[in-house]
Amino acid sequence: MKLYGYYRSSTSYRVRIALNLKELDYRQQPVNLLQGEHREGPYRQLNPQGLVPALETDEGEQLTQSLAICEYLEERYPEPSLLPANAVDRARVRAIVGLLAIEIHPLNNLRVLKYLTGELGINEETKLGWYRHWIAEGFDALEAMLAGDPRTGRYCHGDQPGLADACLVPQVYNAERFGCDLESYPTIRRIHAACNELPAFARAHPDAQPDAG
């Protein structure tokens, strides 16, 4: 398989974790977001939306959208599973995924921050305030959800790392980069640390990627 991504893109980071947890082989094809490669010729043809990541399967199929790619990997390569067995627990994991990947991340990604400082002309401090606001709102809810549920274990759901963890770790990485205060999220911090002890997560870290700047 071939993964088109960018070392610091947290959606690429998610997919790298999922691939590693499933012990799948893949090559990386870096797409430099800062240089705008995602908006140009060859990549744009592959993915009209011009976002990373995209996955080329061994059969040559082109898949886009990180969560769609993760669900594909789960269906195509079921073991080890990234989702629990029963439907209600799977819904819990996907709700955690939604909280991270739908309620927080889209508000804080590069193209949105660029719109805020460009078209809306807001200054750096107000941009940071925006960033931290959505992290805080989402992490407040996530901390309550994790701390208040006996299904939370060493990881977001039980003692096996899975899809929720693959979304949590890149979001914490982002939050740290932007200097967010994570003091009031002990459960999130504990799970983040536990994940980063695993080689699947360590190998997916932005700093470990071929295009790390």
Add this chain to the structure above:
Amino acid sequence: MKLYGYYRSSTSYRVRIALNLKELDYRQQPVNLLQGEHREGPYRQLNPQGLVPALETDEGEQLTQSLAICEYLEERYPEPSLLPANAVDRARVRAIVGLLAIEIHPLNNLRVLKYLTGELGINEETKLGWYRHWIAEGFDALEAMLAGDPRTGRYCHGDQPGLADACLVPQVYNAERFGCDLESYPTIRRIHAACNELPAFARAHPDAQPDAG
């Protein structure tokens, strides 16, 4: 089942469509977002994030996050299916879902618009510009994705309505409410019209809900 939602919330609208397509019975418990009921006592206890929708299953389980709820319905009540049979096609449908539900919707929902006009102090015209920008960027990509793929049929994927359509229709409804120009999206408009001919979609329309204002 009991659905906590709000008539105009497009994430609630999605879940209503999914429930209707699966011909499932459900009661509605309106949560008035404009009056802030989602941030208060009883509902907040049910859903710490304070967002709609939430679904209470027949077994009394509380599920949150619209896409997690839809995937749950698909697993628990497989027929009629809202996803195609093979993994690559399922990934395509979930990529369309991601484009709508992750790349467009979170940027344009009520809490974000409130932050823009409140904390950031932008005026109504700039807010509308923001709204239309993300619709245009997402719909440009979606139109290309739909028009350029032979798997697009009467609906987003083939000739059976499914999860992608359940996300598309509420997004078009929102775009129309905010006066977005949809002229350059013939495929999106065609599929939207085809969906709205179906009772499952008509019955889910915001105007048909008990709390419609």
